[in-house]
C-alpha cells in the first residue's frame with residue numbers, strides 16, 4: 001500500500017480509538033450517577049417520613065393537653081359534687097362527669113392509634129435506611145472498580161496519543177489537511193474500506209475504474225459518490 005494511504009488508514013484508526021473513550025467514560029459516570037440519584041430519592045423519602053412522624057408527635061402532644069383538661073375537669077366536678085345538694089344539680093354534674101370521662105377515653109385511644117402509626121413510620125424509615133446503606137455500599141464498590149477502569153482508560157489513551165503524535169510528525173501536511181477536511185463532516189468514517197466493491201462510508205457501488213485504482217493502492221483515491229478516502233483491506237486488517 002502507498003505509504004501516505006497507509007498513514008491515513010492508521011491515523012483514522014487512531015482517531016476512532018480516541019473518540020471511543022468519551023462514550024466509555026460517559027457510561028461509567030452514568031452508572032455512578034444512577035446510584036447517586038437512587039440515594040437522593042431515598043433521602044427525600046426519609047425526610048418525608050420524618051416530617052410525618054413530627055406531625056404525628058405534635059398531634060399526640062395536642063391530645064395530651066386535652067387529656068390534662070379532661071382530668072382537671074373531672075377533678076373539678078368531684079370537688080363541686082361534694083358541695084351540691086339538690087338532686088337536679090347532682091344529675092347535671094354526673095352527666096358532665098360521664099361526658100368528660102368519655103372524652104378522656106377517646107383521647108387515650110387516639111394516642112394509642114397515633115403511636116401505632118408512628119411505629120409503622122419508624123419501621124418504614126428503618127427499611128429505607130437499610131436500603132440506603134446497601135446502595136451506598138454498592139456505590140462505594142462501584143467507585144473503586146471505576147477508579148481502576150478510569151485509570152486503565154487514561155493509560156491507554158495516553159499511549160494512543162503518543163502514537164498519534166509520532167504518526168503526525170511523520171505525515172505530509174497537505175495530506176493531513178485533506179484528511180481533516182473530510183473528517184469535519186465524515187467524523188470517524190473519513191477513511192473507509194471498500195467491501196464488495198462498495199464504499200463502506202456511503203455504501204454506494206464503486207465503478208470498475210476507480211475500484212482498480214483502489215486495489216492497486218499506489219495512490220490516495222476518494223469515493224466518487226461521497227468523497228471519503230477509500231482503501232482495500234489487507235488480510236491482517
Ligand SMILES: [Zn+2]
Pocket residue numbers: 199200201202203204223224225226227228
Ligand atoms: Zn462513498
